Amino acid sequence: MVAVAHANVRDAAAPAPVADTNAGETEEGIPVTDALTREKCGTCHAPDAKGNLSRISWVRTTPEGWAQAIKRMVRLNGLQVTPDESRAIVRYLADFHGLAPEEARPVMYLPEHRIVDEAAIPNDTVRQACAACHSFAQPLSWRRSKTEWKLLQDMHVAMYSQAEAQYRRVPDPAPGAPPPAPGTPPVMNGQVALDYMQKTAPLHTLEWGSWRPRIRAPYLAGTWLVSTHLPGRGDYVGELTIRPGKAAGEFVTATALRSLATGQALTRQGTGLVYGGYAWRGRSAGPTAPAAVDDPATPTRDTMWFSPDQKSAEGRWFWGEYHEFGFDVKLTRAGTAPAIAAVAPAALRAGTTKARVHIYGANLPADLAPADVSLGDGVSVRAVESVAPGDAVVLADVAADAVSGRRDVGVRGATLPQSLPVYRTIDYLKVVPDTGLARLGGEKHPKGYGQFEAFGYENGPDGKPNTADDVKIGPVDVDWRIDEFMAVQNDDDKAFVGTLGPGALFTPAADGPNPARRFGRNNYGDVWVVATAKTEKDRFGQPLTARAYLVVAVPAYQRWDQPEVAQ
Numbered sequence: 001m002v003a004v005a006h007a008n009v010r011d012a013a014a015p016a017p018v019a020d021t022n023a024g025e026t027e028e029g030i031p032v033t034d035a036l037t038r039e040k041c042g043t044c045h046a047p048d049a050k051g052n053l054s055r056i057s058w059v060r061t062t063p064e065g066w067a068q069a070i071k072r073m074v075r076l077n078g079l080q081v082t083p084d085e086s087r088a089i090v091r092y093l094a095d096f097h098g099l100a101p102e103e104a105r106p107v108m109y110l111p112e113h114r115i116v117d118e119a120a121i122p123n124d125t126v127r128q129a130c131a132a133c134h135s136f137a138q139p140l141s142w143r144r145s146k147t148e149w150k151l152l153q154d155m156h157v158a159m160y161s162q163a164e165a166q167y168r169r170v171p172d173p174a175p176g177a178p179p180p181a182p183g184t185p186p187v188m189n190g191q192v193a194l195d196y197m198q199k200t201a202p203l204h205t206l207e208w209g210s211w212r213p214r215i216r217a218p219y220l221a222g223t224w225l226v227s228t229h230l231p232g233r234g235d236y237v238g239e240l241t242i243r244p245g246k247a248a249g250e251f252v253t254a255t256a257l258r259s260l261a262t263g264q265a266l267t268r269q270g271t272g273l274v275y276g277g278y279a280w281r282g283r284s285a286g287p288t289a290p291a292a293v294d295d296p297a298t299p300t301r302d303t304m305w306f307s308p309d310q311k312s313a314e315g316r317w318f319w320g321e322y323h324e325f326g327f328d329v330k331l332t333r334a335g336t337a338p339a340i341a342a343v344a345p346a347a348l349r350a351g352t353t354k355a356r357v358h359i360y361g362a363n364l365p366a367d368l369a370p371a372d373v374s375l376g377d378g379v380s381v382r383a384v385e386s387v388a389p390g391d392a393v394v395l396a397d398v399a400a401d402a403v404s405g406r407r408d409v410g411v412r413g414a415t416l417p418q419s420l421p422v423y424r425t426i427d428y429l430k431v432v433p434d435t436g437l438a439r440l441g442g443e444k445h446p447k448g449y450g451q452f453e454a455f456g457y458e459n460g461p462d463g464k465p466n467t468a469d470d471v472k473i474g475p476v477d478v479d480w481r482i483d484e485f486m487a488v489q490n491d492d493d494k495a496f497v498g499t500l501g502p503g504a505l506f507t508p509a510a511d512g513p514n515p516a517r518r519f520g521r522n523n524y525g526d527v528w529v530v531a532t533a534k535t536e537k538d539r540f541g542q543p544l545t546a547r548a549y550l551v552v553a554v555p556a557y558q559r560w561d562q563p564e565v566a567q
Contacts (some may be wrong), residue, residue: 027145027203029057034226036091040081041089041487044073057098058145058203061338062104063094063275063565064111065141075319087362090565091249099143099480100211101278101308110137111281112303115437116330122196125171129193132166145203153194166190172186200523211308217248218274219310224331225341225362226257228317230296231325231432232451232503234261234475237342237360240331242272260344260358266296280304281565284317292447292503294325304329321446322556334362340416343409344473347421348379351400354387357420359392364411368392375420376407398422404458404471423473426456426536428465429546431529438498440511442524445555452548454478454531476544478531480504485526485549491518493525497552500529526551 031051031435032038038053045053052058067090073079081089098104109116118136121127130139144152156163167190173179178417180186224240238257245251256267270284286297303321304315311333318326332339340361348355357375365372366389366493373392378399385393392411406418431454441447456476460469480502496517498508508525517523526549533544 010353012390024147025145026147027057027058029145030060030097030203030389032056033096034089036085037089037092038102040079040085041073044077044079055148055151056093060097060099060208061094061142062099062107062111063090063140063279063281066090066093066097067235067565083480091273094279094565095215095277096212098276098279100205100207101276101305102207102211103143103205104141104276104279105305107137107141108303108305108315110135110141113301113318113326115433117435119409122149123174123501125189125192125339126196129166129189130167130197133162133458135158139197140201143201143203143205144197145199148203149194149201151255153190160458167193170251197504214308215277218277218306220251220274220306223334223362224313225334225339226255226329227329227342227360228257228327228329230327231453232294232505233296234259235342235344235346236260236266236296239334244307245271245273251282253282255284260342268297268300270300270302272302274306275565276318277378278306278308278310280306280313280315293320293447294451296327298325304331321441322437322448323440324449325451336363336542338363338365338411338422338454340409340411340414340419341392343416343419344373347397347423348398350378350398350402350404350422350424352396354382357394357396357399359394359409359411360390361392361411361414361416362390362491364392365390368411370394372412374408374410376409379407379420379422404460406471418443421471421473423458423471425458426473426544427538428457428532429476429478429531429533429536429544430455430457431531431546431548434548436506436548438508438550438552439555440552441497441555442510444513445511445557447508448555449508450529450550452480452500452504452506452529452531454504454533454546456533456536456544476531476536477534481530481532482550483528483547484529485528487526491525493552494527496523497525497550498523499551504529504531506550511555522554524552524554 010132029052032053039057041053047053070086073384095251121131121136130136167188170186171191171192184261221244222441223490226238226240235379236257236259243252250273253270257266268286270282272280272282274280282302284302285299288297290298298319300317301320302317304313304314313331315329316326317329332341340359342360344358364387366385366387368384369496370384373381373394375396380397381394382397383395385395402422404423407422408419409416409419431452436450438450439448454476455475458471458473459465462469480500482500484494496509513520514523528547529545529550536544538544
């Protein structure tokens, strides 16, 4: 018994061997160095001799992705973690197991909650496998080892029966591809998608290899020029002041904006934090309670992408039950040199004389002369009418034979690229978004609104509409209406789905059965949103028109989000 006791003491004193928990991995992992993350995650994700934690060290993703993963661990695996601990772990993982700025930028529309037609999906096979249930930006927001991509696919098969059905479908043959040889086993959708993701979104990339040693605490304090567009309200300019917050990476903001359409002043106060040195997540609000659903003073979630040099940023400040309203924001750091944030009017027509052009910015020189201002080829500045540090007004003439296109605007050493369109004629209109989604609502479920706009375009050098060389001119004054989309005979959707205001704000009808409708159906349906120009005409002398497709659906009865990644 004594001998056994001594043996037990000896074995207890000896260090436990580190298990090789990643025997299936052939790639180098990213060690987890944060003590709290190792404490909370290491009970299930075992460490190895190199400091890696199983699974975690072979994936990288956005703050939202890591927040989603922690929630899944709490729900499915019983992770015990407090809100403060969870936020700290997300901060660490998003910083040092996140995406490089160049990797995050193409999928920013996901945390910005934009509805977009995804152009990155390579083919219908990958679409069916990866984007039949969620946005394609969801997998593209992750970087994984080959083994992890396979494990992710296996997890989908285990948890979602629909995933297995999608993966086991035989893809459509590529156009012009020869038929497979007899007896050749078919390649399923799942394998095609797995090969694509392993190649397109690997764990180790040149972007990450370059960014990892550059990760640093963000230095964003100071004044930033703001140029923003709010659909339905137009363009705003102003300044955003950022001050350090209570902790590293946290900030306090104050924003002062002015509408270029009405001159209305708008102020906002907010807070924000930065992940990975560039990914801003925050909140802000106006000083008063909003007076309408589309009031620009409404509290917003703020998502922005800061350039690696920390001199510019872009993003979206959004609100609404379905995040359907939002400012499209661009920031430029204001230093001591002249800087340009925006130009008005939105465009100049060839042959115009004495056009009054406002150049909004900072540190504009008081001794500004016409020779100091450049509005591009074919546009001459005849006089400087007035100058203030943030707004210079010049008078300009546009040659009758000026080439159509977007001009750079320059003031001495400052340049705002492609900010002033010059055009000859408006050839066609485009309603945006070209595909909209609104949701019915009433007492129990909130409504989801739809905001539309109409922009004019000139055919480019090829003379054809809707091609890459077309010139976007700017907003056009139009009348709005709803037309029936002929999907079902005699369904009369336009009489029930909702109303479209003069400012192109669509307000959906109430949800629930409608006794006034055939078969007592709900007020869902699909319609056309039509814009008719008040003055612009086509070559036949008829008013220009354009339309967008709008689906009015029932409420989303189940929704999820990651609000905790923002202050």
